[in-house]
Amino acid sequence: MPxxxxxxxxxxxxxxxxxxxxxxxxALSPGTVLxxxxxxxxxxxxxxxxxxxxxxxxxxxxxxxKRRVGLVVTGTEHWSVFAPAVIAWRxxxxxxxxxxxxxxxxxxxxxxxxxxxAALRRTEDQARRLLDxxxxxxxxxxxxxxxxxxxxxxxxxxxxxxxxxxxxxxALAEVVxxxxxxxxxxxxxxxxPMPEALDxxxxxxxxxxxxxxxxxxxQMEILVDEVRSALEQ
Amino acid sequence: MPxxxxxxxxxxxxxxxxxxxxxxxxALSPGTVLxxxxxxxxxxxxxxxxxxxxxxxxxxxxxxxKRRVGLVVTGTEHWSVFAPAVIAWRxxxxxxxxxxxxxxxxxxxxxxxxxxxAALRRTEDQARRLLDxxxxxxxxxxxxxxxxxxxxxxxxxxxxxxxxxxxxxxALAEVVxxxxxxxxxxxxxxxxPMPEALDxxxxxxxxxxxxxxxxxxxQMEILVDEVRSALEQ
DNA sequence: TATAGCCAAAGGTGTCATGTTTGCACCATC
DNA sequence: GATGGTGCAAACATGACACCTTTGGCTATA
Numbered sequence: 001m002p003x004x005x006x007x008x009x010x011x012x013x014x015x016x017x018x019x020x021x022x023x024x025x026x027a028l029s030p031g032t033v034l035x036x037x038x039x040x041x042x043x044x045x046x047x048x049x050x051x052x053x054x055x056x057x058x059x060x061x062x063x064x065x066k067r068r069v070g071l072v073v074t075g076t077e078h079w080s081v082f083a084p085a086v087i088a089w090r091x092x093x094x095x096x097x098x099x100x101x102x103x104x105x106x107x108x109x110x111x112x113x114x115x116x117x118a119a120l121r122r123t124e125d126q127a128r129r130l131l132d133x134x135x136x137x138x139x140x141x142x143x144x145x146x147x148x149x150x151x152x153x154x155x156x157x158x159x160x161x162x163x164x165x166x167x168x169x170x171a172l173a174e175v176v177x178x179x180x181x182x183x184x185x186x187x188x189x190x191x192x193p194m195p196e197a198l199d200x201x202x203x204x205x206x207x208x209x210x211x212x213x214x215x216x217x218x219q220m221e222i223l224v225d226e227v228r229s230a231l232e233q
Numbered sequence: 234m235p236x237x238x239x240x241x242x243x244x245x246x247x248x249x250x251x252x253x254x255x256x257x258x259x260a261l262s263p264g265t266v267l268x269x270x271x272x273x274x275x276x277x278x279x280x281x282x283x284x285x286x287x288x289x290x291x292x293x294x295x296x297x298x299k300r301r302v303g304l305v306v307t308g309t310e311h312w313s314v315f316a317p318a319v320i321a322w323r324x325x326x327x328x329x330x331x332x333x334x335x336x337x338x339x340x341x342x343x344x345x346x347x348x349x350x351a352a353l354r355r356t357e358d359q360a361r362r363l364l365d366x367x368x369x370x371x372x373x374x375x376x377x378x379x380x381x382x383x384x385x386x387x388x389x390x391x392x393x394x395x396x397x398x399x400x401x402x403x404a405l406a407e408v409v410x411x412x413x414x415x416x417x418x419x420x421x422x423x424x425x426p427m428p429e430a431l432d433x434x435x436x437x438x439x440x441x442x443x444x445x446x447x448x449x450x451x452q453m454e455i456l457v458d459e460v461r462s463a464l465e466q
Numbered sequence: 467t468a469t470a471g472c473c474a475a476a477g478g479t480g481t482c483a484t485g486t487t488t489g490c491a492c493c494a495t496c
Numbered sequence: 497g498a499t500g501g502t503g504c505a506a507a508c509a510t511g512a513c514a515c516c517t518t519t520g521g522c523t524a525t526a
Contacts, residue, residue, distance in 0.1 A: 035505065035506090036505080036506070037505080045481085045482090046481060046482045046483070047482085047483085047484095048281075048284075048480085048481060048482065048483090049480085049481065049482085051281075051285070051506090051507090052284070052285075052288055052480095052481095055285055055288040055289060055292070056288060056289075056291075056292045058289075059288070059289045059292040059293065059316075060292065065505095065506065065507090066489095066490090066505090066506080067488075067489045067490060067491095067504090067505060067506045067507075068489065068490045068491055068492095068503090068504055068505055068506075069490085069491080069504090069505075069506085070504095070505065070506080071506090076400055077400075077403070079404075080313075080315070080316055080317075080404075081400055081401050081404045082313070082315030082316070082401065082404065083313055083315070083316065084313075102399045102400060102401045102402075103401070105346060105350065105399050105401075105402070106343070106399070106401050106402070108346060109342045109343045109345065109346035109347075109402075110339070110342045110343070112342065112345070112346075113338060113341055113342035113345075114342075117338065166335045166338050166339070167309055167310075167314055167335060168314050168315065168335050168336070168338075168339050169335075169338070169339070169342075170310070171312075171313075171314045171315065268477095268478070268479090269478085269479070270478085278508085278509090279508060279509045279510070280509080280510080280511095281507085281508055281509065281510085282507085282508065282509085284479090284480095285507090285508095298478095298479065298480095299478085299479080299516095299517090300477095300478060300479045300480075300515075300516045300517065300518095301476090301477060301478045301479070301515095301516060301517045301518060302477095302478070302479085302517080302518080303477095303478065303479080304479090
């Protein structure tokens, strides 16, 4: 049994990974038909592995398989755009900018609601940690320790989502992290955090500690408006 | 070769369907270990089919497979709670109420943002159809044609999401449909639509037609506040 | 005697090759 | 146009290894 054939052998994950990327990127356009056979050839794997890879792509809606036809690549409207894998592929594709903007809008929508929920449901511990993080952000922002600042920022927003006591909000933690860390690359963040933003973060934390959902929402609105305006252009 | 064994044979989809339900419902609690062999036994299928089913559950994060151990069921925090299949399973589980509330909160969050986007991006046609639907809703609401009213309501909200020009918002169309049609079962809807709600729907449609994002947001806020208060208790 | 460390066997998934069945698109024929 | 045959490609089945990792027993040592 040949341990290595002429074709580069490649693991199961790598196959769905590669194909996922290609579909999301548009290299494989909707309507394109593949066959298991062609995948076996291309990646030098057995039918089992090819089938496995197809299964995961299918469960993400990137293609569907049809007897007598093959594997049909589908368009955006059928994709599971919330699946972490799909998000990652979109962000690595030529449509990264669009994906990033959409994710940012989603973040804005969810966080605005999450703060209000958090104000009602937060634990004592969560309230304290939010205040701490907001304080850290001010300190790190003023001394321009950007790396550390971003870490605190991410922690703050993740905690916010967790405190919202909604598993669907919480599931977006990765998205928020991605958006916050990606802002720099997309030129959507001032190199130095604006004082208003720092105030607003503290305001949000305080409102949540005070269990005042309306105030929390107002403070978050300030934060978010900044992002919205950065999004225009 | 036995065409029919003693065990009831069952298709691939039905297996992941059944297991998905059981995991989400809690009948199979996190940490539970299954084996491919046990699935083959239970459903009377070959290893190929068992593996296929496991692949889709795995891609939704409901379990993971580990050599020498088996198939380990995971907890909520690992599930793809945005996957349509998972949403459906949750809504059919004993935790339906929680799931429903979480989905409603998500809908509120996204729609509030979507209207503003829609006001900026809507096409002429979309604007007209929104106005039409709002008018229909008033008519059907006042004559208490509940069935038809709900259909128009769903169409209105789906169109709203589509007009937001964000594929992640648009992907939530099914969720919104589910939430709107499910409201009745969960006692979250007045049998007769409130006049304020009808006004607000018209207000939203008009604001979008006028390309006034702030007004659209304000009107949607009215709609949404009603739902929020229904959610308390 | 108790404990730490090591090794070998067992038991599970991962992968492969091959064969059989089934649905269905296409085409020739009526 | 209906309609039936034909071949294609996926769906499903089976059996055989390869490979990893857990477990438990064995041995050496304190």
